[in-house]
Amino acid sequence: MRDVDVLVVGAGPAGLAVAARLAVAGVGHVEVLDRELRAGGVPRHCAHGGFGTWLNPLTGPAYARLLTTAAARAGAVVRTGVTALDWAGPLSLTTVGPDGPETLRARAIVLATGARERPRAARLVPGTRPAGVLTTGELQQAVHLHGQRIGSRAVVVGAEDVSYAAADTVTASGADVVAMVTELPYSQTTPVRAQAARLRHRVPLLTDTTVVELLGHGRLSGVRVRHSAGRTAVLPCDTVVFTGDFVPDHELARRGGIDLDPGTRGPAVDGALRTSRTGVFAAGSVLHAVESAATAAEEGTHTARAVREWLTGTTWPTGVPLTVAPPLRWIAPNRVTPADHHPYVLRTTTLLNRPLLRVTQDGRVLHRQRTWTAVPNRTLRLAAGWASAVDPEGGPVEVTAGHP
Amino acid sequence: MTVTASGLLPRTVYDVAIVGAGVVGCAIARRLARHADLRIALIEAQDDVGQGTSKANTAILHTGFDAIPGSLEARLVREGARQLALYAAESGIPVEPVGALLVAWDEAQLAVLPSLAEKAERNAYPDARELGTTELYAREPHLGPGALGALHIPGESIICPWTTTLAYATQAVRHGVDLHLNSRVEKASREDGVHRLGTTRGPLRARRLVNAAGLHADTLDRQLGHDDFTVTPRRGQLLVFDKFARALVRHILLPVPTALGKGVLVAPTVYGNVLLGPTAEDLHDKHDTGSTADALAGLREQGRRILPELLDEEVTAVYAGLRAATEHEDYRIVAHPEQATVTVGGIRSTGLTASLAIADHVTALLADTGLELTPPRDLTPIHMPNLGEAFPRPCQRPELIAEDPEYGTLVCHCERVSRGEIRDALTSTIPPHTVDGLRRRTRARSGRCQGFHCGAAVRALFEGVRG
Numbered sequence: 001m002r003d004v005d006v007l008v009v010g011a012g013p014a015g016l017a018v019a020a021r022l023a024v025a026g027v028g029h030v031e032v033l034d035r036e037l038r039a040g041g042v043p044r045h046c047a048h049g050g051f052g053t054w055l056n057p058l059t060g061p062a063y064a065r066l067l068t069t070a071a072a073r074a075g076a077v078v079r080t081g082v083t084a085l086d087w088a089g090p091l092s093l094t095t096v097g098p099d100g101p102e103t104l105r106a107r108a109i110v111l112a113t114g115a116r117e118r119p120r121a122a123r124l125v126p127g128t129r130p131a132g133v134l135t136t137g138e139l140q141q142a143v144h145l146h147g148q149r150i151g152s153r154a155v156v157v158g159a160e161d162v163s164y165a166a167a168d169t170v171t172a173s174g175a176d177v178v179a180m181v182t183e184l185p186y187s188q189t190t191p192v193r194a195q196a197a198r199l200r201h202r203v204p205l206l207t208d209t210t211v212v213e214l215l216g217h218g219r220l221s222g223v224r225v226r227h228s229a230g231r232t233a234v235l236p237c238d239t240v241v242f243t244g245d246f247v248p249d250h251e252l253a254r255r256g257g258i259d260l261d262p263g264t265r266g267p268a269v270d271g272a273l274r275t276s277r278t279g280v281f282a283a284g285s286v287l288h289a290v291e292s293a294a295t296a297a298e299e300g301t302h303t304a305r306a307v308r309e310w311l312t313g314t315t316w317p318t319g320v321p322l323t324v325a326p327p328l329r330w331i332a333p334n335r336v337t338p339a340d341h342h343p344y345v346l347r348t349t350t351l352l353n354r355p356l357l358r359v360t361q362d363g364r365v366l367h368r369q370r371t372w373t374a375v376p377n378r379t380l381r382l383a384a385g386w387a388s389a390v391d392p393e394g395g396p397v398e399v400t401a402g403h404p
Numbered sequence: 405m406t407v408t409a410s411g412l413l414p415r416t417v418y419d420v421a422i423v424g425a426g427v428v429g430c431a432i433a434r435r436l437a438r439h440a441d442l443r444i445a446l447i448e449a450q451d452d453v454g455q456g457t458s459k460a461n462t463a464i465l466h467t468g469f470d471a472i473p474g475s476l477e478a479r480l481v482r483e484g485a486r487q488l489a490l491y492a493a494e495s496g497i498p499v500e501p502v503g504a505l506l507v508a509w510d511e512a513q514l515a516v517l518p519s520l521a522e523k524a525e526r527n528a529y530p531d532a533r534e535l536g537t538t539e540l541y542a543r544e545p546h547l548g549p550g551a552l553g554a555l556h557i558p559g560e561s562i563i564c565p566w567t568t569t570l571a572y573a574t575q576a577v578r579h580g581v582d583l584h585l586n587s588r589v590e591k592a593s594r595e596d597g598v599h600r601l602g603t604t605r606g607p608l609r610a611r612r613l614v615n616a617a618g619l620h621a622d623t624l625d626r627q628l629g630h631d632d633f634t635v636t637p638r639r640g641q642l643l644v645f646d647k648f649a650r651a652l653v654r655h656i657l658l659p660v661p662t663a664l665g666k667g668v669l670v671a672p673t674v675y676g677n678v679l680l681g682p683t684a685e686d687l688h689d690k691h692d693t694g695s696t697a698d699a700l701a702g703l704r705e706q707g708r709r710i711l712p713e714l715l716d717e718e719v720t721a722v723y724a725g726l727r728a729a730t731e732h733e734d735y736r737i738v739a740h741p742e743q744a745t746v747t748v749g750g751i752r753s754t755g756l757t758a759s760l761a762i763a764d765h766v767t768a769l770l771a772d773t774g775l776e777l778t779p780p781r782d783l784t785p786i787h788m789p790n791l792g793e794a795f796p797r798p799c800q801r802p803e804l805i806a807e808d809p810e811y812g813t814l815v816c817h818c819e820r821v822s823r824g825e826i827r828d829a830l831t832s833t834i835p836p837h838t839v840d841g842l843r844r845r846t847r848a849r850s851g852r853c854q855g856f857h858c859g860a861a862v863r864a865l866f867e868g869v870r871g
């Protein structure tokens with residue numbers, strides 16, 4: 001057993017940011033583990049721009065390198081090729097890497113294990129089991145990290161930001177995008193991006209449409225789609241990319257018996273990103289699959305302060321549950337203590353035109369806020385600042401979206 | 405050691421040609437390899453062994469408690485189960501003796517249990533025992549409400565079907581059997597006492613022929629001039645749930661067969677998943693291994709009653725297997741001495757369990773056709789890579805990693821497959837020809853992310869070795 005002060009699991013934007021901030025603040029031995037051979041998390045394979053800051057725009061890989069270097073320069077130990085397997089005690093983890101197994105004990109642990117897209121099987125898409133069925137994560141790694149060919153005609157399932165990134169990757173690999181397909185009646189990216197795909201790249205978007213069957217033995221030969229009005233058609237293709245439908249990589253949290261939020265399926269945390277397990281924090285996509293890399297990194301920086309406070313001996317408040325009512329899908333953080341001051345991210349299941357968000361506890365209105373149009377699969381934000389009015393002994397706090 | 409996948413087949417006249425490298429054909433090849441002087445060819449249409457029904461079943465090592473007493477199947481399942489349990493222990497094939505519970509959900513099913521126990525006795529399986537609800541729920545606390553009782557069959561086990569087939573084939577090849585892949589037998593004739601098989605890789609000649617072509621055994625049999633049976637593929641669709649579901653179930657939960665139908669089972673797998681299925685649909689198309697929306701919805705509905713919490717877990721795979729059902733209740737294993745052939749047909753839903761006993765039986769029948777068998781030798785034991793969760797995986801073995809750090813470098817994180825295991829599979833006696841073949845040998849990319857994290861890296865390793 002080896003002791004460290006803070007152990008961070010996952011060297012993506014969230015994990016690297018928390019490690020850098022803690023190391024800069026002089027918190028003893030900060031160690032970050034990542035099971036991949038390179039640190040950086042998902043941005044490693046997002047070869048496009050849109051990362052970094054307004055003043056310093058970067059591609060995903062450049063951003064991953066920047067964060068990795070920053071954490072290492074600050075004095076954090078970043079170890080790659082090392083997997084956190086399981087818990088060996090309340091604040092210790094078993095790990096394995098090329099140097100063999102090791103148990104690490106820490107005074108605080110930060111789970112920053114990220115998220116993944118749900119693959120075809122999890123979505124219960126019927127049909128055969130041919131080659132050529134991908135997720136965006138696999139597609140991006142195949143094309144951008146390994147220079148692999150992926151096929152020549154691809155259907156992209158989804159029409160949110162990540163789906164357009166997938167379509168761009170298909171094009172970059174030299175293949176054609178046959179169509180993008182979404183069950184919703186509209187695209188869920190920015191109008192500019194949706195229009196560019198349609199007009200400049202001539203990618204048809206099939207709305208109100210579901211992929212109902214995969215066809216082909218050996219290699220994919222097509223996908224059968226069904227329009228909500230009942231028509232079906234076969235789109236011939238040799239590749240299909242299932243995009244979005246993110247779920248947190250919550251396995252380590254779950255193995256440790258840490259409470260999950262029923263909405264996000266990630267660890268339930270309060271505004272300081274404390275989980276139900278004393279001394280264990282969580283940040284990034286594992287809390288809300290997924291927000292931008294910038295949000296994940298910002299959360300890492302934010303929770304660093306709570307980690308430091310915990311190391312100096314504060315108590316571990318439990319907070320009250322923070323829930324959402326339909327058509328809202330989830331909110332994160334999803335527990336609240338009166339000291340919380342971190343803004344919230346939410347998702348809706350249906351389009352809401354400039355909804356009024358209301359925060360209540362035991363019938364008492366704590367906050368009202370009019371927001372921008374809420375679109376499924378896109379970020380919806382709720383400001384902080386009302387938590388001080390929460391009764392820590394009271395019932396759950398609920399967020400509703402409605403019209404005035 | 406000869407494994408070929410392209411080019412013309414050798415001009416050798418083999419002593420025995422076995423058509424079909426499923427679990428049955430591979431078991432027969434391995435059994436015949438005990439006779440050192442025989443020249444044996446194992447001929448397979450697809451690019452890997454075990455690509456037919458043998459890769460898509462429910463992976464249960466049956467006791468045969470519910471077979472038709474006195475049938476050939478009953479005997480071969482009983483004997484085969486015993487042999488395979490021993491072989492698995494010797495060869496490192498993962499087996500977990502979890503036992504089965506036939507759960508009765510209504511009075512009619514409850515009423516059937518005593519007769520099933522009695523049938524088990526007649527099948528020389530004396531350990532079946534009825535359980536009341538208290539013991540049933542103590543054994544399976546996550547079982548849905550409303551069960552009325554169960555029959556406990558402690559001898560039923562779960563096994564890795566893929567490793568079993570590969571172990572037989574590997575051991576056969578290491579003892580001199582020639583394995584020819586990508587060779588579909590399209591024609592069969594016989595001249596001067598020699599079979600001439602027309603395959604997609606040219607002709608192959610052999611003095612004796614074993615037809616172990618599974619779903620296509622009837623087609624080959626007809627080419628040999630027989631009209632013994634017709635295979636009607638009976639599709640079984642299955643859902644595989646993520647490893648978190650494993651904690652929900654301890655036994656194989658079997659349905660109680662009644663006049664109204666057979667129901668579905670919930671069974672743990674040796675990889676630490678949980679299976680739900682199979683359906684039973686009679687089809688005409690012997691290639692229709694697709695899944696359907698209706699069947700998946702139906703399975704989920706039935707699963708919800710058996711193990712409600714199962715439905716909250718992620719599905720990591722959906723697959724379908726085709727049982728080689730015929731118009732006969734029993735196996736159709738027939739020798740045609742005048743033609744020097746043995747047909748192994750109708751190995752419907754117990755062929756994995758019975759495989760080693762089928763191999764012995766077929767060998768005896770071949771002897772009856774005049775095949776001279778020298779005294780059998782003992783085969784050099786084989787040690788298969790462990791894919792089971794009940795036994796230490798390479799990443800859990802410090803001594804192994806100390807020797808070779810590649811076993812500590814994980815590539816597939818969901819299934820914890822190391823680079824060392826992938827390398828070993830790619831350089832093994834029967835290496836995979838596709839990424840999917842690599843998956844079956846190592847489990848790489850068969851977990852919950854289905855390649856989101858590791859798919860490209862696994863493919864890179866595959867292509868790196870294969871060029």
Ligand SMILES: Cc1cc2nc3c(=O)[nH]c(=O)nc-3n(C[C@H](O)[C@H](O)[C@H](O)COP(=O)(O)OP(=O)(O)OC[C@H]3O[C@@H](n4cnc5c(N)ncnc54)[C@H](O)[C@@H]3O)c2cc1C
Nearest residue numbers: 010012013014034035041042084114284285291292293296
């Ligand atoms: C396909 C895809 C495309 C995206 N495109 C964009 C985009 O264009 N712009 C944008 O802003 N955002 C994008 N995002 C979102 C962005 O990637 C995430 O917000 C960000 O990466 C989250 O950072 P993170 O640190 O929480 O998780 P991740 O970046 O996912 O990092 C988690 C890390 O934890 C490691 N890990 C997990 N479990 C273990 C364990 N048990 N042991 C050791 N290590 C472990 C993983 O290997 C991984 O490196 C995209 C996301 C995806 C999935």
Ligand SMILES: Cc1cc2nc3c(=O)[nH]c(=O)nc-3n(C[C@H](O)[C@H](O)[C@H](O)COP(=O)(O)OP(=O)(O)OC[C@H]3O[C@@H](n4cnc5c(N)ncnc54)[C@H](O)[C@@H]3O)c2cc1C
Nearest residue numbers: 424426428449456457458461462464589618640725755757
């Ligand atoms: C849903 C389901 C669940 C089952 N569950 C169990 C279980 O729990 N326990 C159990 O013991 N059994 C089970 N079984 C049964 C078991 O899987 C089969 O009995 C067994 O796999 C049959 O093996 P085989 O070698 O005869 O057939 P196959 O595996 O189908 O092998 C036949 C091979 O012959 C090849 N072939 C066919 N035609 C030609 C040709 N012309 N030329 C060359 N090659 C050819 C095929 O490609 C194939 O590889 C189940 C079956 C199904 C479908």
